[in-house]
C-alpha cells in the first residue's frame with residue numbers, strides 16, 4: 001500500500017486524528033505522509049481517506 005496527499009488539503013486534521021502513525025500536520029498546516037503504511041495501518045488509512053472532507057488522500 002502506498003498513500004499520498006494530493007493538493008487541496010484544507011488542514012482539518014482528520015487524517016492525523018484517525019491515523020497518527022501515518023499522517024501528520026506539517027508546519028504549513030497541511031497534512032503530510034510520515035511513513036509508508038504497513039499492513040497494520042491499512043484499515044485506518046482507508047478510514048482517513050474516506051473521511052477526508054476534500055477527498056485528497058489517494059491510496060495506490
Ligand code: SF4
Nearest residue numbers: 009010012013015052
Ligand atoms: S483529512 Fe484531508 S483535508 Fe483534512 S488534514 Fe487530512 S488530507 Fe487535509
